[in-house]
Amino acid sequence: MRYLSTRGDPTPRRFCEILLEGLAPDGGLFLPERYPRVDATRLEQWRKLGYAELAYEILSLYIDDIPLPDLRRLCDETYTAGRFGSRAIVPLRALEQGLWVEALSNGPTLAFKDMAMQLLGALFEYELGRRGERLNILGATSGDTGSAAEYAMRGKAGVQVFMLSPHGRMSPFQQAQMYSLQDANIHNIAIEGVFDDCQDIVKAVSGDLAFKRRHRIGSVNSINWARLLAQVVYYFSGWLQATTSSEERISFAVPSGNFGNVCAGHIARMMGLPIDRLIVATNENDVLDEFFRTGRYRVRGAAETHETSSPSMDISKASNFERFVFDLLGRDAARTRELFDTQIARDGGFSVDATALVRCREFGFVSGRSTHADRLATIRDTQERFGTLVDPHTADGLKVARDLRRPGERVIVLETALPVKFADTIVEAIGRAPDRPEVLKGIEQLPRRCQVLPPDVERVKAFISARDVL
Numbered sequence: 343m344r345y346l347s348t349r350g351d352p353t354p355r356r357f358c359e360i361l362l363e364g365l366a367p368d369g370g371l372f373l374p375e376r377y378p379r380v381d382a383t384r385l386e387q388w389r390k391l392g393y394a395e396l397a398y399e400i401l402s403l404y405i406d407d408i409p410l411p412d413l414r415r416l417c418d419e420t421y422t423a424g425r426f427g428s429r430a431i432v433p434l435r436a437l438e439q440g441l442w443v444e445a446l447s448n449g450p451t452l453a454f455k456d457m458a459m460q461l462l463g464a465l466f467e468y469e470l471g472r473r474g475e476r477l478n479i480l481g482a483t484s485g486d487t488g489s490a491a492e493y494a495m496r497g498k499a500g501v502q503v504f505m506l507s508p509h510g511r512m513s514p515f516q517q518a519q520m521y522s523l524q525d526a527n528i529h530n531i532a533i534e535g536v537f538d539d540c541q542d543i544v545k546a547v548s549g550d551l552a553f554k555r556r557h558r559i560g561s562v563n564s565i566n567w568a569r570l571l572a573q574v575v576y577y578f579s580g581w582l583q584a585t586t587s588s589e590e591r592i593s594f595a596v597p598s599g600n601f602g603n604v605c606a607g608h609i610a611r612m613m614g615l616p617i618d619r620l621i622v623a624t625n626e627n628d629v630l631d632e633f634f635r636t637g638r639y640r641v642r643g644a645a646e647t648h649e650t651s652s653p654s655m656d657i658s659k660a661s662n663f664e665r666f667v668f669d670l671l672g673r674d675a676a677r678t679r680e681l682f683d684t685q686i687a688r689d690g691g692f693s694v695d696a697t698a699l700v701r702c703r704e705f706g707f708v709s710g711r712s713t714h715a716d717r718l719a720t721i722r723d724t725q726e727r728f729g730t731l732v733d734p735h736t737a738d739g740l741k742v743a744r745d746l747r748r749p750g751e752r753v754i755v756l757e758t759a760l761p762v763k764f765a766d767t768i769v770e771a772i773g774r775a776p777d778r779p780e781v782l783k784g785i786e787q788l789p790r791r792c793q794v795l796p797p798d799v800e801r802v803k804a805f806i807s808a809r810d811v812l
């Protein structure tokens with residue numbers, strides 16, 4: 343399997359060559375040259391597999407530069423009941439007839455990003471070890487991504503993490519989750535500023551190419567191909583759990599921000615998984631809902647990006663969206679470049695015509711939007727009718743799934759976080775705080791390992807230099 347860029351860079355690359363990369367050199371995103379097809383016979387054979395075996399089967403269709411026994415071991419070591427809370431790893435639970443929630447959030451940081459990030463940690467350690475190289479991962483976080491990255495990389499040989507977060511602005515639980523890590527290779531830097539200050543610093547440091555090369559600075563952001571690939575697996579697992587024959591089609595409702603999660607669903611569908619519809623759910627930041635309703639993709643400015651009670655979906659642009667548009671345009675790289683490079687820079691967005699909008703439906707896409715009031719009502723109603731508590735992001739998915747579901751359509755809603763991470767909104771919805779798993783009781787009281795710094799690029803660089811000791 344070779345990988346290409348959505349903007350046409352002609353260099354064919356293998357999996358391990360893009361594993362540690364973010365953007366392609368031409369500013370595009372990496373995609374496989376084709377989507378391997380999985381036929382009904384193979385799907386039926388996969389019914390008896392455990393999650394790690396299923397992951398191995400799917401990954402081996404895309405990775406041909408890691409010896410298969412090694413790939414098998416990496417999957418086995420990653421997807422364990424110990425790490426993900428159950429043997430099923432991503433069990434379904436039924437709500438009303440024909441509607442399920444797929445639990446993707448029982449990993450170490452209680453959000454679905456662990457599903458991919460835990461595998462990424464194993465792959466990074468493996469590949470860096472093989473090359474005899476090291477990597478300093480630099481990132482900015484306002485919550486889920488940073489903690490998932492830190493829990494994936496803690497104790498990994500050859501990797502250090504430098505994670506910037508806005509000082510005092512994350513929830514006490516999220517701060518405790520990150521800052522209580524005592525691993526020597528994990529460095530929390532609390533910046534006296536807001537999330538945008540953190541992001542600006544990351545951009546400035548990564549933009550200093552000499553510094554970047556000298557200190558081997560890398561990232562683990564949501565456009566990383568390996569992360570997307572790892573997410574394809576749970577679509578297969580969800581479908582296999584919900585069906586008994588390959589005649590059956592299932593829809594997925596996906597709480598969406600950067601379009602990484604639902605893009606993995608698109609890839610699963612392109613591989614031949616019998617997915618009916620991909621229901622994109624946004625919050626008040628409805629960049630994606632606007633596109634799928636009108637064909638207009640409009641990047642928002644900071645002033646138009648709302649802080650909501652499903653904060654991990656608060657995006658101004660959807661960084662993985664270019665991958666889908668590339669497929670939508672029949673893989674026309676020149677046209678993709680024109681839209682994402684020229685038109686977005688010039689007009690802040692672009693529109694596709696009515697034919698393309700029809701093609702979106704043929705790819706299974708529909709969308710809807712959920713607001714704070716919807717979120718609260720959904721959390722309350724789901725608790726009252728089914729005795730099950732969902733987090734605010736999952737509630738957005740549920741709300742839109744219920745709105746758009748057709749008679750007889752069967753829908754799996756992806757659970758992207760556990761309610762305990764967003765206790766304030768749960769209290770607002772049902773009048774009491776969510777129960778905490780035993781292991782998380784009192785984490786706010788644990789000792790913290792965190793450096794507070796002013797929003798100053800040079801200070802952050804000096805901090806990294808002093809610790810670049812691997």
Ligand SMILES: *Cc1c(COP(=O)(O)O)cnc(C)c1O
Nearest residue numbers: 598599600601602603654758759
């Ligand atoms: C990251 C995240 C999302 C959005 O996923 P995308 O892949 O960015 O679309 C939704 N919910 C939660 C809890 C998240 O952490």
